[in-house]
Amino acid sequence: MVMFAFVLTGSSAVAAERTVAEELLAIMWSNGQITDQQYQDLSARAQAETVSLAPVSAGDSWFDRISLYGDLRGRYEGFWYNNDTQGSHLDNRHRLRGRTRLGLKAKINDRVDAVVRVASDQTITSPSTDSRNQTLGEEVDFGPDGLFLDQAYISLHPYDKDALPFGGKKLELMFGKMGNPFRSKVGKDVIVWDGDLTPEGVALKYAAAPSDRFGFAFNGGYFILDEDSDEADPALMGLQLRTKASLSEDFEMGANVSYYRFTKLDARFFTDAVASGGNLAGGLSSN
Numbered sequence: 001m002v003m004f005a006f007v008l009t010g011s012s013a014v015a016a017e018r019t020v021a022e023e024l025l026a027i028m029w030s031n032g033q034i035t036d037q038q039y040q041d042l043s044a045r046a047q048a049e050t051v052s053l054a055p056v057s058a059g060d061s062w063f064d065r066i067s068l069y070g071d072l073r074g075r076y077e078g079f080w081y082n083n084d085t086q087g088s089h090l091d092n093r094h095r096l097r098g099r100t101r102l103g104l105k106a107k108i109n110d111r112v113d114a115v116v117r118v119a120s121d122q123t124i125t126s127p128s129t130d131s132r133n134q135t136l137g138e139e140v141d142f143g144p145d146g147l148f149l150d151q152a153y154i155s156l157h158p159y160d161k162d163a164l165p166f167g168g169k170k171l172e173l174m175f176g177k178m179g180n181p182f183r184s185k186v187g188k189d190v191i192v193w194d195g196d197l198t199p200e201g202v203a204l205k206y207a208a209a210p211s212d213r214f215g216f217a218f219n220g221g222y223f224i225l226d227e228d229s230d231e232a233d234p235a236l237m238g239l240q241l242r243t244k245a246s247l248s249e250d251f252e253m254g255a256n257v258s259y260y261r262f263t264k265l266d267a268r269f270f271t272d273a274v275a276s277g278g279n280l281a282g283g284l285s286s287n
Contacts, residue, residue, distance in 0.1 A: 021046045062106075070102040096136040099196075101150065111157050115178075119150035119196075130194035151198050153178040167210035174203045181205055181219045182240050182258060192258075199223040199236070213246045225262075232264040 022043060029039040079093040103117035119132045134145050153176030164171055174181070180193050181203045201223035209215035218241055225234040237260070244254035 019046060065107045067105045067107075068103070069105070070100075072101075073099045097133045098136065099132045099134065100147075101132065103151065113155040113157075115151055115153055115155060116149070117151040118147055121146040121148050130197050132196045149177070151178055152176050164206075164208065166208050167215075168206065168208045169215075170205065170207040172205040174205075176200065178203060181221050182238050182260075201235070215244050217242045234265050235263050237261045237263060 025034070025039055025042050025046065028034050029036070034042070075097055077093075077095050077097060081090040081092060098120070100120040101117060102119075103115065106114045108114060120134045121132055122128045122134060122138065132150065139145060153174050156173040156175075157171070158173070159168070159171050177198055177200045180195075180197050180199060183193050183195065199221065201221060203219070203221035203223075205217070205219050207215070207217040218239075220239050221237070223236045223238075225236060227233050238258065239260075240256065240258045242254065242256045244252065246252045
């Protein structure tokens with residue numbers, strides 16, 4: 001497996017003039033209303049809040065506010081078959097596959113980011129929803145491979161890092177077509193979710209560390225599976241709670257609990273699922 005990645009980053013400008021809060025603190029300090037230590041601590045807090053709330057300067061170029069990232073992966077896959085119980089035999093199969101992704105992240109301001117990413121897909125005529133791998137030679141006669149809009153979402157950060165109650169470290173709200181927020185970073189969960197899946201809807205991420213030895217994270221989301229003007233819109237609602245505890249420097253444990261609920265699954269949804277080769281053979285009558 002071969003991979004490479006590239007990233008270009010920029011920085012935003014910070015206002016140099018003192019704010020009203022800093023001016024008031026200077027007056028109080030000069031009048032002896034606050035001590036030297038209080039003045040230093042409050043001034044540092046005022047400056048930090050000014051930086052976090054300051055909008056992106058109009059003089060900043062788009063290049064300074066945009067980051068590019070991407071990866072290219074290649075791999076070989078081999079399939080070896082034995083005779084089945086009926087005596088039938090399948091020929092062994094060998095193929096080369098690749099995945100290409102290129103993304104752009106724009107910093108609108110310190111509270112809002114926009115992300116757009118394009119990625120390869122299996123074919124132009126029938127793209128996949130859960131894999132961005134392309135098989136070399138799948139398009140006959142050296143035909144062009146597919147490239148699709150893989151992600152497009154807005155990310156909101158209402159609070160500064162470490163400014164949330166209960167030891168909160170992160171609060172993020174997302175809207176659009178995004179990476180799967182339910183994929184755990186601890187252990188393997190590919191049985192539940194494919195790593196390339198990009199659901200569409202709204203999501204919330206929250207993480208906290210109330211103490212040095214305990215932390216937890218909460219993810220929630222509501223995603224549209226199929227929008228139709230004259231039918232119910234099947235959707236997926238998901239909730240996930242992850243915990244991690246460090247009992248000592250050498251021992252750490254955690255647990256993940258997830259809840260997923262599909263809503264508004266009408267008869268048409270099941271009919272389409274069976275027609276597409278899903279695992280609902282027999283439709284609503286299946287037990």
